[in-house]
Amino acid sequence: MTSEVVHKATLAKRAASVMNTVTTDQKNAALLTIADALIAHTADIIEANKLDLQNGEAAGTSRSLLDRLALDEARIEAIAQALREIALLPDPVGELLEQFDRPNGLHIEKSRVPLGVIGIIYEARPNVTVDAAGLCLKTSNCVVLRGGSAALESNRKIIEVLRQALETTALPADALQLIEDSDRASVNEMLKLNGLLDVIIPRGGSVLIRTVVENATVPVIETGAGICHTYIDASANADMAASISLNAKAQRPSVCNSMETLLVHEAFASESLLSLAEQFKAAKVELRGCERVIQLISGVKQATDADYATEYNDYILNVKIVDSLDEAIAHISTYGTQHSECIVTEDASNAARFMQEIDAAAVYHNASTRFTDGFEFGFGAEIGISTQKLHARGPMGLPALTSTKYRIIGSGQIRG
Amino acid sequence: MTSEVVHKATLAKRAASVMNTVTTDQKNAALLTIADALIAHTADIIEANKLDLQNGEAAGTSRSLLDRLALDEARIEAIAQALREIALLPDPVGELLEQFDRPNGLHIEKSRVPLGVIGIIYEARPNVTVDAAGLCLKTSNCVVLRGGSAALESNRKIIEVLRQALETTALPADALQLIEDSDRASVNEMLKLNGLLDVIIPRGGSVLIRTVVENATVPVIETGAGICHTYIDASANADMAASISLNAKAQRPSVCNSMETLLVHEAFASESLLSLAEQFKAAKVELRGCERVIQLISGVKQATDADYATEYNDYILNVKIVDSLDEAIAHISTYGTQHSECIVTEDASNAARFMQEIDAAAVYHNASTRFTDGFEFGFGAEIGISTQKLHARGPMGLPALTSTKYRIIGSGQIRG
Known part of the structure; x- marks a missing residue:
């Protein structure tokens, strides 16, 4: 039987080919639509969040963690506002980075393209769910989210609202996937999902990051510790x-x-x-x-x-x-x-x-x-602060969620 | 007891701080010096190569593999010439990629820096030993080379010659390290050497690449298969x-x-x-x-x-x-x-x-x-062709062997 992780990553990979063709205007319109949907469903989201808070209290979760988990009208408004601000940022996808002509007449262009499907593994903060979704959609990526189990009810409701709202836009609902299986095995499965996931970004404490770095075969962007x-x-x-x-x-x-x-x-x-x-x-x-x-x-x-x-x-x-x-x-x-x-x-x-x-x-x-912060650097967004040397280093703005593609235009050239 | 891999990677990491301060002129002069040294030691290298060829024949190695392994005067001249061409390429290190000022007066610069210590795991072609050494030195990196055991005698002599020649230059000999332990365990050890190696690049067939991708905890640049x-x-x-x-x-x-x-x-x-x-x-x-x-x-x-x-x-x-x-x-x-x-x-x-x-x-x-080739694209060099989406994609020139650093210049700014 196909696991939840493989099933949802496969749906995301299929949606990636649609995301690869959407326009900046379509993406920005969709971001505003899902921001409105979050506001319209504030009561539902708060209700789901209450279940998480009750479960957390029953499990003896600390007051500070419960505080970070809790959603109210003001926090949901702030989360929706963050989406609206992402809509205002310049779109890195399609940006022409280089172009040159070769003596044999080949014209070569290098431009920014989406990464494809991004896996994000994070801890119990439901605002990360929306923020990661918004940043990935803005960069024409699909995302497979695996949040902490302490926020599962909130995340499930939020993703349900976002996916329903996407149905009314040019973007495919399948671009957003939430892994609901709270077993650790689902994390380990994601870490080895080469071919379906193009990159994994862990967001959380040092134990989570170490687990990801030590076990992933999918390329990782490490957002690590700071001494x-x-x-x-x-x-x-x-x-x-x-x-x-x-x-x-x-x-x-x-x-x-x-x-x-x-x-x-x-x-x-x-x-x-x-x-x-x-x-x-x-x-x-x-x-x-x-x-x-x-x-x-x-x-x-x-x-x-x-x-x-x-x-x-x-x-x-x-x-x-x-x-x-x-x-x-x-x-x-x-x-x-x-x-x-x-x-x-x-x-x-x-x-x-x-x-x-x-x-x-x-x-x-x-x-x-x-x-050292994406907003303080003026990027208008922050995916995290990379402490590795490959791909991106330091505060990561939207371009860190892109790859590149060479387009070579010829007139029949062959290699001698 | 410290293993050969840890010992040599530690020496390379120490040398990285010296490499971080050498100038373009010093690097180019060193590349010409090691090219001359290869030519001057042609006879020694061919002698060492004969041992590899004899061992290969005794082990029943195929004719085509022996052909790829064999060195003669013309091939050594070609290898030395490749170093001279690397010396002529523009130096990506230090290149200012972006600079901007923030409303609070902070001036932020983003520029290219070396990756640090690069691990290269490859198969039985001694020309890769010199090529990789030259590309890494040109980009102010140190390199830990782990070639195939079939070329061990050739590689040992080549690295001895290169290191001796570096002693007469501004570059540290310890920037070049060869792992001589031909046991598979030395590869596995390199793959987990986070903190000493900054990146691993496999160069070879699909089995080698899969082994590296599946087992490395150090970030990898995958140069993969092409269907x-x-x-x-x-x-x-x-x-x-x-x-x-x-x-x-x-x-x-x-x-x-x-x-x-x-x-x-x-x-x-x-x-x-x-x-x-x-x-x-x-x-x-x-x-x-x-x-x-x-x-x-x-x-x-x-x-x-x-x-x-x-x-x-x-x-x-x-x-x-x-x-x-x-x-x-x-x-x-x-x-x-x-x-x-x-x-x-x-x-x-x-x-x-x-x-x-x-x-x-x-x-x-x-x-x-x-x-799809670094030389055909006009890069003047090729580290490999990346088939992953992070860091570099497609033919990789010298900039693929660099990372970036933010320099922030202030006048007492603090965060409010």
């Missing part, structure tokens, strides 16, 4: 260094672009680290330090190698005093996850060296690492 | 159709961009297929046909579903008569490998539909699929 550093150089402006490092740590510690370790040049440390540490303490940040930090600041716990390798996503910060830019670069090369790294300095040549030598998706001079 | 089609439309120019389809099949059947199945519109078939079949027979191509072809042409074997799904790489061709462009597109969508597909037609709207609706790396109108 981000800020290095305060000897010549840093003290106020700027404090402002940037506090923002990088404490403005929203739970996200991947927040700072986990602060590296401080000893010349800066002897002048200003004590007062900076007071500001972190005032922001309720627990400090863990190297030997020299412990000697300088009372009540600081020793930072271990394991601490330097941890993405806390919390109000905890490692602080290490270094003797040189080289030592800072070496530390980041050892413990960083090639996400976002910052140098605060007034020394242009140190800044240039840091920006060149640090291997990361985003390197900052005198700005907070918190800016 | 390529030529569709002769009702309105095709008969001479052009014959010339293109004969070239696509018989000019070099062993390569991935050669044709495996010819689809012919019934209007063309009734006029011209008989004479075209005679030309294929004269070119010693065995034909396998659908029912209608068998009725039309005597002595043609029935083509099975398995035949349509086979990359023959040989003088064998499936021929199928179709009633419409739609049927041709449907056949290609079922059996094609998204490599190279051609329509021969004088009908512009049919050509446009074929080029839009066929999902492949390269789609041709009135030209042979044999042109």
Whole structure:
């Protein structure tokens, strides 16, 4: 018997050939139609969401997770509004990237095409369901969604509403598929679905991402962990260094672009680290330090190698005093996850060296690492932040959901 | 104990930070130096190659494989010349791809950077050893090479020569690593070496590629099989159709961009297929046909579903008569490998539909699929032909061996 995963991925693959021929106007109209349908079915969606919340409470789900799962009128309006904004973005599909003529008269064009069928595996946030659907439809892709079981009732109702609404548009309803089987086996099946899925994008915590990367035979876009550093150089402006490092740590510690370790040049440390540490303490940040930090600041716990390798996503910060830019670069090369790294300095040549030598998706001079974000970069959308080097790196906008195709136009050319 | 694979990949990763700072001039000078070194050590290399040939003969290796393995003065000169040509190509590393300013004053630049450490797993052709080394060095990458055991003595000598020559240049010798352990376990170890290898590129037959795709946790660039089609439309120019389809099949059947199945519109078939079949027979191509072809042409074997799904790489061709462009597109969508597909037609709207609706790396109108090739496209180099949709698709030139990095220059910006 065909499994749910194979059945729905097959329907999506068939729909991909229709999606390959729809126009930008048709896609944008469909995005507005499904946004309206979400609003029109607000009550139904909230009712389905209540079932998820009840199941979650019965299962002892934490208050913060239930909060992220909960939908109300305002949240559904925000989700629909996000679709309307996706409709306003430029369409990358069809964009002519290169064209050239060969001496034999062949004319060659390279242009953007959809990826085809995208598998998205994510956790219990029903807004991701709509956001992923909107981004995939805008880029002429089909999508097979596999959300967390905690949001199954909400996701089922949302996809039912979206698919019904698509029936009234030029886009095929089968472009949107939801895997309802909440067994882990359905994830594993998706990961091996070469030939039906063109790419898998995991969106969620590090365990989910590791599972996908380690088991997928389908190509993956990894949106991974961020152990981000800020290095305060000897010549840093003290106020700027404090402002940037506090923002990088404490403005929203739970996200991947927040700072986990602060590296401080000893010349800066002897002048200003004590007062900076007071500001972190005032922001309720627990400090863990190297030997020299412990000697300088009372009540600081020793930072271990394991601490330097941890993405806390919390109000905890490692602080290490270094003797040189080289030592800072070496530390980041050892413990960083090639996400976002910052140098605060007034020394242009140190800044240039840091920006060149640090291997990361985003390197900052005198700005907070918190800016690594598709909206902050002005992309108008964000599929995630890629921490791999293939295909897309850093914040991913709509072009990250496209591939390319060569069109070769001849007049009978053959190869000699 | 650290294995050879981990040891050498670690050395390569360390060397990557040096490669990240070398200049284009330094790289080009090093390429010329290693080309000279190969020539200077021609006798040593031929001697090592003789050991491989003797081992191969003792093991009963086929004549054609021994031919591909054999090195002589002319071949070594050709290999060295390829390095000199790589030196002449433009350097993609450092290329500024985008830059923009945000309303908050952040200046954002996106530029090309090396991938880092590339693992290349390939079969018994020592020219690949030098070619891969040259392409990786040109793009500021380090490379861990794992060639077939049949070429081990040749590869060991070649890499010894190249590494010694690099010692006299600005590039680190450790940028080039050869895995000498010929056990399959060393391949499997490379496939899981996340954190040390940034990407793996398999170069070889379908079994090797499948092994890599199915087992790697490191991101892979798949250079896969080609089941390529030529569709002769009702309105095709008969001479052009014959010339293109004969070239696509018989000019070099062993390569991935050669044709495996010819689809012919019934209007063309009734006029011209008989004479075209005679030309294929004269070119010693065995034909396998659908029912209608068998009725039309005597002595043609029935083509099975398995035949349509086979990359023959040989003088064998499936021929199928179709009633419409739609049927041709449907056949290609079922059996094609998204490599190279051609329509021969004088009908512009049919050509446009074929080029839009066929999902492949390269789609041709009135030209042979044999042109899918980095050199034929004018790239001056070819790492392989990607049949996946992520990162690079179709013939890969030097930019396919790069990633990108965002540099963000601020003046104290923090996120609100």
